[in-house]
Each structure stands twice: as structure tokens, then as C-alpha cells.
Amino acid sequence: MSTANGLLSIGEVAGSVGLRASAIRYYEEIGLVRPAARVSGQRRYEPTAVDQLRFIGFCQGLGFSLAEIRQLVTPPTGKSAKQRWRELVDHKLGELAAVIARARQVERILEVSRDCDCVSLDACRLLRDCERAITLERPSLPGSSPPTRAERAATGRVLGRRLRRGLGR
Numbered sequence: 642m643s644t645a646n647g648l649l650s651i652g653e654v655a656g657s658v659g660l661r662a663s664a665i666r667y668y669e670e671i672g673l674v675r676p677a678a679r680v681s682g683q684r685r686y687e688p689t690a691v692d693q694l695r696f697i698g699f700c701q702g703l704g705f706s707l708a709e710i711r712q713l714v715t716p717p718t719g720k721s722a723k724q725r726w727r728e729l730v731d732h733k734l735g736e737l738a739a740v741i742a743r744a745r746q747v748e749r750i751l752e753v754s755r756d757c758d759c760v761s762l763d764a765c766r767l768l769r770d771c772e773r774a775i776t777l778e779r780p781s782l783p784g785s786s787p788p789t790r791a792e793r794a795a796t797g798r799v800l801g802r803r804l805r806r807g808l809g810r
Contacts, residue, residue, distance in 0.1 A: 647687075647688065648677055648678060648680070648685035648686060648687065649685065649686045649687075649688060649690070649691070650683060650684070650685060650686075651665055651666070651676075651683070651684045651686065654686045654690050654691055654694065657691045658691055658694040658695055658698065660694065660698075665694065666684075668694070668697065668707075669684075671707060671711065672711055672715075673693070673697055673707065673710060673711055673714060674686070674690055674693050674694060674697075676690075677690075693714065696714070697710055697714075700713065703733065704733055704736070704737070705729065705733065709729050709733075712725060712729065713725065713726060713729065753767060754767060
């Protein structure tokens with residue numbers, strides 16, 4: 642039920658995009674959307690707010706954070722919106738490539754370990770090698786030295802041989 646001036650209540654906007662009113666208020670708080678006016682103390686939004694919220698949902702579905710989305714919806718100052726979009730997409734593609742590589746490694750480990758004949762986890766050499774390889778890939782803890790290139794390479798070679806044998810390659 643729009644007001645006479647074409648503005649929508651927060652409930653109408655929320656219903657149009659499938660969000661709770663509290664989510665819209667949060668997006669307003671962090672600067673992603675703005676109400677056009679207040680009528681009797683209640684927020685009223687332009688119909689374009691529905692499109693803005695759909696865009697926010699679209700970007701979240703692609704894995705963008707709210708901070709990244711805020712960069713996209715902020716009017717350009719110096720850089721064009723298209724250039725900003727490309728930079729964010731390139732960064733997101735790099736993150737996604739790392740996640741995919743990690744998922745493939747986990748998949749290989751699970752495939753090999755599925756048919757492991759070890760009696761206990763303590764006796765499983767594959768598990769120890771995989772755990773060490775995963776530990777070497779993680780950032781080092783404060784106060785500890787990161788693994789050397791030689792350590793990472795040696796662990797990768799051992800793990801790679803075990804995975805190839807286990808997968809019948």
C-alpha cells in the first residue's frame with residue numbers, strides 16, 4: 642500500500658525483496674540504502690530501493706562482502722563504476738580460484754582416505770602426511786617461523802605420490 646507520493650513503507654520494500662525489515666534497517670545503518678523520507682516517523686523508500694536491495698542480494702550471492710558491495714553502490718569519485726566493478730570481480734575470482742584449489746585437494750585426500758586400510762588414525766601415514774601438508778599451507782602462527790620452500794615442496798611431493806598411488810594413477 643504505497644503512499645500517495647509513490648513512496649513505499651519498509652514492510653512493502655521488505656516483502657518485495659524477501660528480506661526482513663531489520664535487514665533493511667541494517668543496510669541503511671551501514672550506508673547501503675537510504676530512505677527517501679520519513680512519514681510520521683516511519684521510513685519511506687523510493688521504488689528504486691527495491692532494485693538496490695536486489696542488487697545487494699545478487700552481489701552477496703556472488704560472494705561479495707557488504708564492505709565490497711558498499712564500494713560498488715557508492716557513487717564513483719575518480720574511478721569509473723565499471724573499473725571499480727572489474728577490480729572487485731578480479732579480486733573475487735582470485736579468492737574463488739584459491740577456494741577451488743583447496744576443495745580439489747580436500748576431495749583428493751578424501752578419495753584416497755576412503756579406502757584406507759589403517760587400523761587406527763595414529764597408524765595412518767597418509768593422514769599424517771595430509772595433515773602436515775595442510776598445516777604447511779596455512780599461515781604460520783605468531784611467534785613461529787613459516788615453513789621453508791623446501792619443506793613445502795618435499796611435503797607436496799610425498800603427498801602427491803601417495804595420492805597418485807591411492808587413486809591408481
